[in-house]
Amino acid sequence: MAIAKEQDVVPFRNRVREVAVKIKMGLVNQTKLITAASELVRNMLRYANGGKILIEVVSKGRSNGIRLTFMDNGPGIADINLAMKDGYSTGKSLGLGLPGARRLADEFTMQSEVGKGTSVTIIKW
């Protein structure tokens, strides 16, 4: 799914919810996943003017989960450790987006290269 403007966020969240309902994810986990996704989408829009998101169903043994991959061609993040700290923000936000998304997801990986872009992957089982 391509995200280019703020209004794209609502259909994206609905799409994630549809998939989550399809694999019978519980309501609390659905909410956590979509909230984390919402934080990451906002970052993508604000700092990289949008990007692409891949929604996949993954399975491990008997459990199903959802993997979301956020890819952008934005400015990248110079210091990932600093960006992951609670309360750190280069914008004027609360600085909760990235660390909060990591807490809400079960698995969180992030790669970033300054000048090239950022890719964040989260999985919720």
Added chain:
Amino acid sequence: MEKIPILKMGPFLLVTIQVDLYDRLALNLESDLIQMVNKISAKGVLIDISAVNIVDSFMGRILGNIANMSRILDAQTVVVGMQPAVAITLVELGLPLHGVRTALNVEKGMALLQSMLPVTSTEENTEDDSIAV
């Protein structure tokens, strides 16, 4: 442009968020609401988020902003109807909504706002039948 309607109920303003909010819409609501508080000298703001599935850090910050701005304008804010899953997510996210009063439902929220009205106030009665003691 979509807009979230703001209803006047006696000295209070009532907002029911029924749609999925994106950031611009939330920001518009914030400024509309604060202007309305000023215009009608509202004493309280009730925000019903029972239909809201997702409150992320941005939306949480808007709720906090509305509460703080209204307080400066002498109005109390109560957020009502938060879904349990949303509450769990907010705390895990790290956003416990400091400074925002909450109530379980609109009725209790109205009662809370009534109870915070100054005793000297001789405003007309609101349509709400659950006057707090």
